[in-house]
Amino acid sequence: MPLSRPTLFPLCQLSVGTTGRICVINGDDSFAQRLREMGFGEAALVTKISGSTTSLCQVNGTRIALNHGAAMSILVEALPSSAR
């Protein structure tokens, strides 16, 4: 059901303090592989701590910094604050 799919947007547009779920990882294969290996794969929950160009996110209790290019290639869906 394509209509019920939530809207996806790049991680850099996630606003500070909110949480999203990673849905799609674009970018080159080895980058995607490393992201997934670091637990930053599809279905992981990310909380944005700071930044709009260079992003700082919390995943699974660790802080991961991503530059603009990296944050652009990760698509997330916003989660309502109650879903955390």
Added chain:
Amino acid sequence: MNLPPHITLPAKKRFAEPERAPVYAMVGNPNCGKTTLFNALTGLRQKVGNYPGVTVEKKIGETYSQHGRPMKIIDLPGAYSLASRSPDEAVLRDVLLGRREDTPQPDRIICVIDSSNLERNLYLVHQILDLGRPVIVVLNMMDMATNVGLRIDHKKLEEQLGVVVIPCEAVRGKGLVELKLAMSRANLPLAKHRWDVPAPIAPAVAELSASLCDIDERPPLIARAEALLLLTDLDSVRVAGSKPISDRTVEVLATWRKRWEGNGTDWSATLIRSRYEAINEICAKVLHRTREQGLSFSDRVDAVLVHSVWGWLFFGLIMAALFFSIFTLAEYPMNWIDAHMATLGNWVKSAMAAGDLRDLLTDGVIGGVGGIVIFLPQILILFFFVGLLESTGYMARAAFIMDRPMSKVGLHGKSFIPLLGSYACAIPGIMATRTIENAKDRLVTILVAPLMSCSARLPVYLLMIATLVPGDTMPTTTKVGIMLLMYLIGTVGVFAFAWLFKRTLFKSAPPLMIMELPPYQPPHLKEILRQMIERGWLFLKNAGTIILGISIVLWFLTTYPKHPDPAAIPDAQIAHSFAGQAGHIIEPVIKPLGFDWRIGIGLITSFAAREVFVSSMGVIFGVESADEDTTPIRDALRAAKWPGGAVLFTPLVCFTLMVYYVFAMQCMSTIAVVKRETNSWRWPLFQVAYMTGTAWLVCFIIYQTGRALGY
């Protein structure tokens, strides 16, 4: 003989020879406290070296079992995965797979885990269990896990993995006894590892591991693990010193890759997902959350310290504090050393009969080496600051803040860590580039890092600033201002050349950066002190060997051959000497920069190391000064004249000389490290050419413009 993957050969075959000390490898994610644990286990019984061909630090330590038998521990670089993306991770992989000829394949493996992030840390453990070696899992930082509301049932984890699991707090020394007891056991259980290779890739793994087993002579389990890596290692990092794989295996690999490319399926993602599924299953059984995991202390601090306004403000404050303390705090010990050196020189002069030997001691040894030792306090302060930034975890934040400006020149924030470290010394800076994944970005960072003003330039800058303005009338702020200007020119040079190189020689897509920011922690003062002592000692050792040697040789070269007229003035004597003749040969090249042949001698000798310039000036102008007292070098320099009687060290010349040292590549050790890192002479030679060329050109412009403006 093909065994099913979960059965290994009996352990005693590998581990029964009592005469050989068992070799443990210590592995773990970055920031898991591995190094603290390594230090706690081995104390000072460590040997730090390098893996030949790569500048990855090789640390081997020794400890004793419960029965007093020695055990060797290799501390391997931190990594998230065996599928390596940078040279350090490649070393980890190659050592564990037994691919390195310079390092024995470890008998047993200690996996260190950051307990507050169990899932991700188990990923590497999961790959390592594939190797079929006896493994001890250390749940480090248990206190931090408790603090964030996690409870780990280590007994259950032991059941799940089938290997020994030891909870530990390395910082407080908790769990070390238990770990040593486990390490002393003759028979460690092997993992009952029931993870199956996902069905779609199983045939490829089987064929490839058969080839690795038969042709490359790998043991069956290592072959399987290596096959898994080869299949998913997309742009595998190869480092020097690693055994190549046979042609047959490469062929098999290429065939499978081609087949998969046709299918369009992402096997690497499948494999990772399958591992994480297995890990999540384990975690569901052993990990209990006592409360909701919110933002941690570090997260809250980071919201401020990497903020787009406050972050920059704080960063600026730190840098300002660094440079100011180099001047104000260091002044007291420097005055003390200065006074003692002068007393020593005068004492030698009064105690010995006049002659060549006395001159050698006062002008060559005390004048040369003493001129250098005085800068020790400032160098220690610089290393203290860099150590503090690294130890507290702020260094990674600085990289984060600098990511945006760095992206303008085509690099990412990670490149800033080596650059900031290069303020202290380009050598550790260049070694820190090994965490940069992209080879082109790494090379660009290596090429520009020596432009950052390192601590060896400090003596030159300080001497020139002292010569620039007579007396002590100059306020500290002006001195700091000139100094900061030099650092600024160097930093601007770094950005300009990085931009240029990324657009010409090393064109590549803008890099994607992922970097973990470690939690903030109180600084390990002991560790910082150890590094300061190590660096300070290295500096003094240089002063005692290379600089002493150059000073003595230079003294000889300025004293002989003797002027035919024994009553000749010192100026005529030095001009007649070997060094004087050499200086005169290069004078035409440097005269457009305002430098005479005596400065030329300093430029040549300081090719060994920049600080040699100061000792060389001490020897050359010290020889010249006819008075009996040892005068500070700056006064001797101020008195120096051109043959026509014009002052040699005008403020313009002092300034030009400082700028020359900002750009020129004047450091043998850096050349050696770059050669080792890039594995060719091409890049270090290129570096010498572009840096020294730029130095000449910039100085030419500054001096000639200055002259035209009447300075």
